[in-house]
Amino acid sequence: MTAPQTQGISILLVDDHPVVRQGYRRVLEHQDDFHVVAEADNAADAYRAFKAHAPAVVVMDVLMPGASGLEAVRNIRSRSSSTRILVFSMHSEATQVKAAFNAGANGYVTKGSAPGELIRAIRAILRGEQAISDDIARVLALESLSPTGSALDQLGEREIEILRQLAAGATTEQIAANLNLSMKTVQNYHYLIKTKTGMRTDAQLVRLAVECGLASL
Amino acid sequence: MTAPQTQGISILLVDDHPVVRQGYRRVLEHQDDFHVVAEADNAADAYRAFKAHAPAVVVMDVLMPGASGLEAVRNIRSRSSSTRILVFSMHSEATQVKAAFNAGANGYVTKGSAPGELIRAIRAILRGEQAISDDIARVLALESLSPTGSALDQLGEREIEILRQLAAGATTEQIAANLNLSMKTVQNYHYLIKTKTGMRTDAQLVRLAVECGLASL
DNA sequence: TCCAGCTTGGGAAATTTTCCCAACGAACCT
DNA sequence: AGGTTCGTTGGGAAAATTTCCCAAGCTGGA
Numbered sequence: 390m391t392a393p394q395t396q397g398i399s400i401l402l403v404d405d406h407p408v409v410r411q412g413y414r415r416v417l418e419h420q421d422d423f424h425v426v427a428e429a430d431n432a433a434d435a436y437r438a439f440k441a442h443a444p445a446v447v448v449m450d451v452l453m454p455g456a457s458g459l460e461a462v463r464n465i466r467s468r469s470s471s472t473r474i475l476v477f478s479m480h481s482e483a484t485q486v487k488a489a490f491n492a493g494a495n496g497y498v499t500k501g502s503a504p505g506e507l508i509r510a511i512r513a514i515l516r517g518e519q520a521i522s523d524d525i526a527r528v529l530a531l532e533s534l535s536p537t538g539s540a541l542d543q544l545g546e547r548e549i550e551i552l553r554q555l556a557a558g559a560t561t562e563q564i565a566a567n568l569n570l571s572m573k574t575v576q577n578y579h580y581l582i583k584t585k586t587g588m589r590t591d592a593q594l595v596r597l598a599v600e601c602g603l604a605s606l
Numbered sequence: 607m608t609a610p611q612t613q614g615i616s617i618l619l620v621d622d623h624p625v626v627r628q629g630y631r632r633v634l635e636h637q638d639d640f641h642v643v644a645e646a647d648n649a650a651d652a653y654r655a656f657k658a659h660a661p662a663v664v665v666m667d668v669l670m671p672g673a674s675g676l677e678a679v680r681n682i683r684s685r686s687s688s689t690r691i692l693v694f695s696m697h698s699e700a701t702q703v704k705a706a707f708n709a710g711a712n713g714y715v716t717k718g719s720a721p722g723e724l725i726r727a728i729r730a731i732l733r734g735e736q737a738i739s740d741d742i743a744r745v746l747a748l749e750s751l752s753p754t755g756s757a758l759d760q761l762g763e764r765e766i767e768i769l770r771q772l773a774a775g776a777t778t779e780q781i782a783a784n785l786n787l788s789m790k791t792v793q794n795y796h797y798l799i800k801t802k803t804g805m806r807t808d809a810q811l812v813r814l815a816v817e818c819g820l821a822s823l
Numbered sequence: 824t825c826c827a828g829c830t831t832g833g834g835a836a837a838t839t840t841t842c843c844c845a846a847c848g849a850a851c852c853t
Numbered sequence: 854a855g856g857t858t859c860g861t862t863g864g865g866a867a868a869a870t871t872t873c874c875c876a877a878g879c880t881g882g883a
Binding site (some may be wrong): 411 | 626628724775805806
């Protein structure tokens with residue numbers, strides 16, 4: 390079940406854009422000891438390819454249609470704790486990065502990074518380190534300086550779930566039905582979420598939810 | 607001011623992600639007569655590179671930080687009507703595609719397209735045709751079948767502007783101040799927009815605005 | 824045990840939403 | 854010209870929601 394080490398480092402490459410995969414494949418195979426053994430363009434195929442090839446490293450874009458890439462990261466991590474998973478993404482928000490590491494990623498590199506950073510990150514996670522690209526490091530560093538963590542830290546589980554559904558477009562009535570609550574309770578949560586987060590309009594709440602990775606689109 | 611034809615087809619490649627540019631460069635230069643003469647990673651540099659190299663074709667990602675890529679398309683088009691501009695984008699929404707063509711693009715290909723489609727599109731626009739990738743064709747075809755065009759088609763200018771500001775997170779009061787209207791008028795627009803678009807919550811309005819390219823994130 | 828914090832909801836005033844309506848001007852058609 | 858449509862701007866009034874205060878049950882920790 391562990392990856393073969395005899396002929397270099399086996400890599401599974403996951404991205405939904407063929408051209409982007411070509412770019413990464415080229416960058417990766419420029420390293421003599423790297424070998425892309427499989428590609429996938431969605432989360433389900435990624436998991437299948439992982440089981441079939443048991444690669445030493447999974448390089449994955451978390452932004453894919455259908456099932457979330459983070460879902461795939463979680464699945465892979467639950468199956469193998471030794472596989473190194475490097476996430477690359479368009480996003481450099483701290484919440485996105487944390488979500489990736491929570492899901493089991495070993496590294497996080499933005500798509501804007503230079504090719505060399507990707508290589509360095511892979512070598513780092515192969516040594517057992519955690520790797521992030523320079524721009525991510527800057528974002529996280531700045532965030533750690535600010536007294537306010539993620540806006541979600543101040544919210545309870547129930548509040549987060551209601552914020553998620555609000556951002557998804559659900560009405561108060563639908564949320565109440567979904568969670569078996571009275572509309573009154575949902576209204577109170579709605580208000581509480583706004584005051585706690587300092588958002589004044591529902592539109593701002595949606596943007597917050599998206600920033601925090603609670604909602605997409 | 608026109609591109610030299612003697613040594614093949616000169617191409618300017620614009621994308622903010624270095625690795626993505628590498629992927630495209632590889633695909634493009636696999637064609638003997640294609641030659642990438644310059645790259646740029648933002649709208650301003652793209653315009654500068656265009657003026658410096660006068661490429662026959664500009665291949666550009668419209669989704670870039672800072673100034674919109676569409677802005678750059680407009681600038682280039684206003685300077686040269688003979689330059690062929692191929693837009694590629696993550697998005698396949700009809701409104702995005704129309705916006706690109708309105709800005710002066712000759713073709714539109716999604717990043718999810720196979721490399722061959724990109725090549726075909728470039729050859730097509732070089733012949734003076736308009737080119738779109740298969741998935742875009744499907745989206746536009748379906749849209750032309752449905753009686754409802756884009757959700758924005760049914761909205762007036764003022765309504766669109768108010769929707770934009772709502773989605774951006776502005777309060778009724780702020781919008782009224784921004785547009786020199788009474789709050790009552792803004793409220794009426796807000797309601798009218800919801801009924802016209804069939805959206806029930808403000809969160810759904812935000813999602814609609816994002817889908818239509820009125821707002822980001 | 825007691826406190827703190829999450830969860831759940833009632834109550835009531837303040838505010839907004841909802842839908843009705845009217846008026847003005849511009850564009851368009853005849 | 855005259856008429857019609859449509860976008861824009863707002864008033865009014867009932868309905869609904871938001872806002873804020875309060876309380877009770879529950880859980881986990883000091």
